Amino acid sequence: MRLHPRAHRRIRTVIPPGAARAAAPTHRRLLAREGDDAVLLTVGDDLGVLMRERCSTAELGAVVATAGPDVRWVWSDTTRWYPSILATGHIVTRCWDLRLGHALLRGSTLVPESNAAALRKAIDWDASSAEPPAASTPALFDVDDAVRGVPDDPDAVLAEFVRQQRAIEAAPERVRLRLLLAAESAGALLAVELHAAGVPWSREVHEMLLHEALGPRPAPGAAPARVRELAEVVRLALGDPAASLDSQPKLLRSLHRVGVLAQSTNRWELAEYDHPVIAPLLEYKKLTRLLSANGWAWLDEWAAEGRFRPVYVPGGVVTGRWASSGGGALQLPRQLRPAVRADEGWMLVVADVAQLEPRVLAAMSGDTALAQAARGRDLYEGIVGSGVVSTRQEAKIALLGAMYGATTGDSGRLVPALRRAYPRAMALVDAAAAIGEQGGVVTTWLGRSSPPADARWHQIQAAAGEPDATDSDRTHARRSARDRGRFTRNFVVQGTAAEWALAWLADLRGRLAAMPTVDAAARAPASGPVFGARAHLAFFLHDEIIVHTPADHADAVARAVRNSAARAGTLLFGEFPLDFPLDLRIAVDASK
DNA sequence: AATACAAGCGCG
DNA sequence: AAAGCGCGCTTGTATT
Numbered sequence: 001m002r003l004h005p006r007a008h009r010r011i012r013t014v015i016p017p018g019a020a021r022a023a024a025p026t027h028r029r030l031l032a033r034e035g036d037d038a039v040l041l042t043v044g045d046d047l048g049v050l051m052r053e054r055c056s057t058a059e060l061g062a063v064v065a066t067a068g069p070d071v072r073w074v075w076s077d078t079t080r081w082y083p084s085i086l087a088t089g090h091i092v093t094r095c096w097d098l099r100l101g102h103a104l105l106r107g108s109t110l111v112p113e114s115n116a117a118a119l120r121k122a123i124d125w126d127a128s129s130a131e132p133p134a135a136s137t138p139a140l141f142d143v144d145d146a147v148r149g150v151p152d153d154p155d156a157v158l159a160e161f162v163r164q165q166r167a168i169e170a171a172p173e174r175v176r177l178r179l180l181l182a183a184e185s186a187g188a189l190l191a192v193e194l195h196a197a198g199v200p201w202s203r204e205v206h207e208m209l210l211h212e213a214l215g216p217r218p219a220p221g222a223a224p225a226r227v228r229e230l231a232e233v234v235r236l237a238l239g240d241p242a243a244s245l246d247s248q249p250k251l252l253r254s255l256h257r258v259g260v261l262a263q264s265t266n267r268w269e270l271a272e273y274d275h276p277v278i279a280p281l282l283e284y285k286k287l288t289r290l291l292s293a294n295g296w297a298w299l300d301e302w303a304a305e306g307r308f309r310p311v312y313v314p315g316g317v318v319t320g321r322w323a324s325s326g327g328g329a330l331q332l333p334r335q336l337r338p339a340v341r342a343d344e345g346w347m348l349v350v351a352d353v354a355q356l357e358p359r360v361l362a363a364m365s366g367d368t369a370l371a372q373a374a375r376g377r378d379l380y381e382g383i384v385g386s387g388v389v390s391t392r393q394e395a396k397i398a399l400l401g402a403m404y405g406a407t408t409g410d411s412g413r414l415v416p417a418l419r420r421a422y423p424r425a426m427a428l429v430d431a432a433a434a435i436g437e438q439g440g441v442v443t444t445w446l447g448r449s450s451p452p453a454d455a456r457w458h459q460i461q462a463a464a465g466e467p468d469a470t471d472s473d474r475t476h477a478r479r480s481a482r483d484r485g486r487f488t489r490n491f492v493v494q495g496t497a498a499e500w501a502l503a504w505l506a507d508l509r510g511r512l513a514a515m516p517t518v519d520a521a522a523r524a525p526a527s528g529p530v531f532g533a534r535a536h537l538a539f540f541l542h543d544e545i546i547v548h549t550p551a552d553h554a555d556a557v558a559r560a561v562r563n564s565a566a567r568a569g570t571l572l573f574g575e576f577p578l579d580f581p582l583d584l585r586i587a588v589d590a591s592k
Numbered sequence: 593a594a595t596a597c598a599a600g601c602g603c604g
Numbered sequence: 605a606a607a608g609c610g611c612g613c614t615t616g617t618a619t620t
Contacts, residue, residue: 404608
């Protein structure tokens with residue numbers, strides 16, 4: 001790396017300071033790179049550059065801090081810029097993530113086509129996946145788009161910002177798009193912060209849980225005692241001391257030999273057979289799963305320092321949900337939740353939204369009957385109370401079936417009753433399914449659109465319409481159309497729920513940042529210099545959050561969590577009469 | 593030996 | 605007890 005000339009150690013202002021002062025408080029500032037330096041562009045309402053500054057990247061944290069909390073930093077990609085700024089101890093309050101913005105706007109049906117086309121043309125987003133999908137490609141859609149880059153040089157950053165700004169301003173629903181971009185960008189900041197802060201994790205509790213379930217930690221390469229014992233019991237029941245339990249084909253053959261004629265080794269199917277081998281085998285599978293997914297090796301690799309730090313991937317799911325990579329953050333088994341444990345003198349505020357997706361569906365469809373059923377704490381009980389179905393379990397299955405597109409089984413059987421009781425809500429998901437089946441694009445409440453049907457999908461549909469089409473072609477086409485219909489049916493609901501959750505998080509993040517810090521002795525050092533000093537979000541999973549907070553602030557945090565949920569509701573749905581009740585607990589650990 | 597795929601199971 | 609959306613991860617097997 002090149003050393004910077006002394007002159008670069010201080011910000012060099014190119015525009016006279018007077019103009020800069022006038023511009024600074026209200027205007028967005030773009031960050032770009034030139035060699036090893038960062039370039040800062042202050043942009044006016046007319047999108048003209050008011051000021052151009054330059055500093056070394058090492059000084060960026062200080063520059064951000066000096067600029068104050070009212071600036072919205074516009075940059076190519078939060079994952080590229082924010083970690084190093086945060087590492088110097090500075091929180092960025094607002095940003096505009098151009099990569100995420102591009103991914104949203106280039107495909108949104110709310111953006112006028114000429115603007116969307118301009119965005120697509122400017123950045124060759126999917127250059128490497130432009131060829132028609134190979135015949136073997138099973139995916140219905142491709143999320144690679146979201147991970148491609150926006151260039152970092154000043155001209156490109158400014159040009160992309162201008163394109164995105166114009167795309168939004170040209171849209172009749174610009175208020176929604178602005179909200180979506182702001183929420184998505186706040187999520188990008190939070191994802192970096194969650195990784196830095198980490199989930200407080202008790203090695204002691206985790207080891208105790210493993211010991212209880214599996215026995216003492218075995219030598220490397222050996223199976224734990226409890227697993228070995230169960231394997232013996234299973235092999236005895238199979239009448240084969242050498243039976244292999246970890247290879248599906250071999251296990252299936254062994255099962256067949258003792259009369260268990262299952263088609264697969266999945267546990268739901270195995271559970272249907274009445275044979276002495278079943279119970280110990282299911283227990284064996286459960287324990288080996290715990291061992292391989294979240295055993296001692298996982299603990300050593302992911303939570304050794306008292307924090308679990310997964311990498312969150314905002315926008316990583318087509319619907320707008322977050323994905324994660326590393327450590328399986330989205331799959332922490334409930335069994336291990338007691339290991340999520342606050343530091344000494346700290347508490348956890350654990351909150352999840354009750355039935356988020358059906359509530360969101362009620363609001364977006366304007367279905368006041370469903371909203372009425374949701375008025376109490378439990379939406380499913382509300383449906384039972386309206387006499388639509390007779391048990392809570394039926395209400396749940398029916399509603400999930402309606403949102404997922406179930407056609408058979410208990411779920412499919414109950415959907416018609418729901419359709420009669422809540423015609424507006426059901427019409428919304430049915431319409432989304434119909435559009436998907438025809439190859440169309442659907443859009444969430446704030447403007448995230450589903451990916452269009454790919455070339456392979458169209459090819460399958462076209463083949464079924466040819467004169468020489470076989471029954472198999474037609475069946476294939478119909479199935480593929482319905483698959484896509486179920487996807488778009490769920491997309492609008494899951495995607496809007498993700499938007500609600502982002503709005504909740506973004507608002508809460510702001511409230512937590514405003515909370516007081518604690519003195520040195522009361523800090524949680526493992527959460528880092530910034531978050532170890534105050535209440536901070538520690539975990540997020542679709543509709544639930546965990547805040548790690550100094551014990552004295554727990555009540556205030558709980559109020560903030562509730563207030564933010566209420567705020568998210570009005571931000572998205574205005575005065576529509578619907579609340580989003582939380583199940584909220586203040587506790588030392590995250591177990592139920 | 594390296595890579596791709598499918599099954600299975602964890603989460604919402 | 606599951607058949608219907610969205611994921612990530614591990615394991616064993618098949619492919620190269």
